[in-house]
Amino acid sequence: MTVANQHDLYREAGELFAPAIARLARAMEYDGEKARDLEQDIHCELFRSFARFEGQCALKTWVYRVAHNVAAEHRLRESRGKTPLALDEIEDLPEPGDAERSAAENHAVARAQRMIRRLPTLDAQVMLLWLEGESGKDIADVTGLSPGSVTTRIHRLKSALASEFETETAPSTAPNQETAR
Secondary structure (H helix, E strand, C coil): CHCCCCCHHHHHHHHHHHHHEEEEEEEHCCCCHHHHHHHHHHHHHHHCCCCCCCCCCCCCHHHHHHHHHHHHHHHHHHHHHCCCCCCCCCCCCCCCCCHHHHHHHHHHHHHHHHHHHHCHHHHHHHHHHHHHCCCCCHHHHHCCCCCCHHHHHHHHHHHHHHHEEEEEEEECCCCCHHHHH
């Protein structure tokens, strides 16, 4: 492939998929600075990868596959040498209170991103692609899973995340120690 074609493919990919790449980076990395670094790493690897692109899959599939592979490598590098946090050690963002609807939606998105970050990398990739509106077949092409496995994972992940979301928002039913005496 010529360098000109490589530039053209990268330009096209950037125009079509830059927002999805940014969302992927923010969903996979909590720290804003590291998320920007991850996004830049994805773009760099994407540009390099177009030297190998032969058009045997859709441009979208190629871009998502490269992006998700870079994100998975990033998570692996970040996890080396770190002790994983227990779920009860992770602090939640404050409740939105009386904030406007958009603030509440942003809060819900942030909570969903925190939940997704705690998923194993492959499950996080499946969920993020599903949230991007990709079909089961497209997700299978990107992840290497079978379409049936993708469908099963999506169903399981949606249930687990919904359950966790409900648990986070449910009022505490623990008895007050004062009244329990």
